[in-house]
Amino acid sequence: MKVAFQGEPGAFSEEASLAYFENPVTMPCESFEAVFEAATSRTCDVGIIPIENSLAGSIHQNYDLLLRHQLHIVGEHFLRVKLCLIGFPGTAKTEIRHVFSHPQPLGQSAGYLRKMRGVTTEAVYDTAGSVKILKSTGERSAAAIASRRAAEIYGMEILEENIEDNPENYTRFLVIAPEPVIPTGEAKTSIVFILKNQPGALFKALSVFALRDIDLTKIESRPLAGKPWEYLFYIDFAGAMQEDRAKRALDHLAEYALMLRVLGSYPRANFG
Amino acid sequence: MKVAFQGEPGAFSEEASLAYFENPVTMPCESFEAVFEAATSRTCDVGIIPIENSLAGSIHQNYDLLLRHQLHIVGEHFLRVKLCLIGFPGTAKTEIRHVFSHPQPLGQSAGYLRKMRGVTTEAVYDTAGSVKILKSTGERSAAAIASRRAAEIYGMEILEENIEDNPENYTRFLVIAPEPVIPTGEAKTSIVFILKNQPGALFKALSVFALRDIDLTKIESRPLAGKPWEYLFYIDFAGAMQEDRAKRALDHLAEYALMLRVLGSYPRANFG
Numbered sequence: 380m381k382v383a384f385q386g387e388p389g390a391f392s393e394e395a396s397l398a399y400f401e402n403p404v405t406m407p408c409e410s411f412e413a414v415f416e417a418a419t420s421r422t423c424d425v426g427i428i429p430i431e432n433s434l435a436g437s438i439h440q441n442y443d444l445l446l447r448h449q450l451h452i453v454g455e456h457f458l459r460v461k462l463c464l465i466g467f468p469g470t471a472k473t474e475i476r477h478v479f480s481h482p483q484p485l486g487q488s489a490g491y492l493r494k495m496r497g498v499t500t501e502a503v504y505d506t507a508g509s510v511k512i513l514k515s516t517g518e519r520s521a522a523a524i525a526s527r528r529a530a531e532i533y534g535m536e537i538l539e540e541n542i543e544d545n546p547e548n549y550t551r552f553l554v555i556a557p558e559p560v561i562p563t564g565e566a567k568t569s570i571v572f573i574l575k576n577q578p579g580a581l582f583k584a585l586s587v588f589a590l591r592d593i594d595l596t597k598i599e600s601r602p603l604a605g606k607p608w609e610y611l612f613y614i615d616f617a618g619a620m621q622e623d624r625a626k627r628a629l630d631h632l633a634e635y636a637l638m639l640r641v642l643g644s645y646p647r648a649n650f651g
Numbered sequence: 652m653k654v655a656f657q658g659e660p661g662a663f664s665e666e667a668s669l670a671y672f673e674n675p676v677t678m679p680c681e682s683f684e685a686v687f688e689a690a691t692s693r694t695c696d697v698g699i700i701p702i703e704n705s706l707a708g709s710i711h712q713n714y715d716l717l718l719r720h721q722l723h724i725v726g727e728h729f730l731r732v733k734l735c736l737i738g739f740p741g742t743a744k745t746e747i748r749h750v751f752s753h754p755q756p757l758g759q760s761a762g763y764l765r766k767m768r769g770v771t772t773e774a775v776y777d778t779a780g781s782v783k784i785l786k787s788t789g790e791r792s793a794a795a796i797a798s799r800r801a802a803e804i805y806g807m808e809i810l811e812e813n814i815e816d817n818p819e820n821y822t823r824f825l826v827i828a829p830e831p832v833i834p835t836g837e838a839k840t841s842i843v844f845i846l847k848n849q850p851g852a853l854f855k856a857l858s859v860f861a862l863r864d865i866d867l868t869k870i871e872s873r874p875l876a877g878k879p880w881e882y883l884f885y886i887d888f889a890g891a892m893q894e895d896r897a898k899r900a901l902d903h904l905a906e907y908a909l910m911l912r913v914l915g916s917y918p919r920a921n922f923g
Binding site for chain 2: 431432433434435436439545547549551578579581582583585586588589592593594595596597598599600601602604605606607608650
């Protein structure tokens with residue numbers, strides 16, 4: 380299984396693919412867009428993308444990319460994000476004066492970094508990439524924040540593990556592929572739709588699920604380009620679209636919706 | 652009127668305050684957080700913050716900051732975002748080899764920049780600040796993307812105006828203050844609430860508005876820190892909370908909600 384992910388080797392997206400698949404061949408990509416394109420052109424079997432972090436919220440760019448590509452969501456995975464302070468082998472935490480990483484891990488360990496007193500931070504584009512940059516600088520008073528695996532790949536040392544301020548730090552990943560799957564067992568379905576811009580429109584849309592006791596696990600809105608203050612809605616609900624109940628709910632929603640697309644039904648992952 | 656905004660002089664937020672207030676004294680702040688703190692400590696009369704762009708979506712950080720501060724939304728303003736390619740006086744567009752700006756304007760003029768062939772781009776932290784940086788480099792083959800006003804402030808030249816790929820580019824700003832206002836005339840109200848994590852919860856919450864024909868203009872969800880996959884919901888609706896209909900809807904919502912806070916009722920702005 381060849382799995383495309385965004386970032387440098389050691390990225391949390393790569394960690395998610397190693398946890399989700401058995402012995403995958405992982406394929407680093409420069410951007411999320413490149414992951415979608417690799418999956419579309421079948422340069423890889425599947426792509427894996429982060430869609431939401433339990434502290435920082437949705438990765439909106441990936442919602443937009445789901446819409447722009449004709450791929451199917453075929454799986455989900457929850458990863459506990461454990462941040463490590465990473466330095467040169469043999470350095471002590473007390474020697475560190477400068478820390479760099481992606482703005483998200485920097486923000487998620489802001490409390491920890493404040494306690495390190497007098498340490499300056501610098502935002503760089505990539506989390507695992509910050510370890511690569513650290514190594515190339517040769518600066519022994521600097522450290523990076525990334526995954527355990529990123530430290531191992533670049534032969535650097537973990538100065539401290541689990542430095543995130545809030546341990547309830549999880550990222551939900553989606554597996555995207557050119558062909559859909561039909562899940563057996565517990566499932567989830569992701570859809571996107573556009574409603575008429577009129578009072579009560581979203582209420583009516585949610586009624587198709589509520590009236591059938593279908594549990595919504597997520598709702599997200601994104602701007603509709605070219606129509607200011609009109610929105611695309613993304614919803615995840617429990618169940619597969621092959622089930623009668625879900626099928627009827629989607630038929631019902633199609634009566635109101637100006638556009639409705641099923642992004643995929645897939646096995647529901649255990650969280651945690 | 653002293654108005655705090657995030658960014659360097661010439662920022663779109665400053666442009667919004669000049670359009671909203673008559674002869675305000677504008678006060679640049681380093682971060683959105685600093686704007687909230689200036690308003691809280693009454694170092695300024697009000698703060699002005701972008702909350703949503705019609706192409707890029709919500710500025711989620713400001714939703715989070717609204718929750719963390721005890722300020723009131725007292726106004727809104729819609730600004731048409733017109734991007735200018737800005738260079739040194741006397742340079743021609745054909746001489747430009749390198750363009751820098753904030754990632755958002757770079758993204759919003761990506762099509763235009765592609766047509767400039769062979770031009771490299773660089774992301775910097777601040778839109779108006781990119782003109783300041785440009786000036787300090789002295790690099791005549793470089794350009795920045797920012798507002799007309801930013802070009803004027805730094806004595807630079809507009810090489811081309813309205814370079815955004817999509818003209819439907821508007822940003823909605825909120826005016827925040829330590830004291831609430833009671834709007835007369837057409838109004839809008841912004842609220843934030845938390846629901847029990849159970850099937851149909853959001854449907855029930857929206858019913859309190861739909862059953863009273865109250866028009867929702869925006870819904871946004873943000874993660875509830877420490878409770879993965881539970882959410883805060885932010886809703887804007889037409890009307891002031893002093894109106895009976897709105898008061899009853901909020902009383903009704905309070906029956907379901909674990910938390911409910913009114914962020915403010917304020918005069919509804921014309922869009923466009």
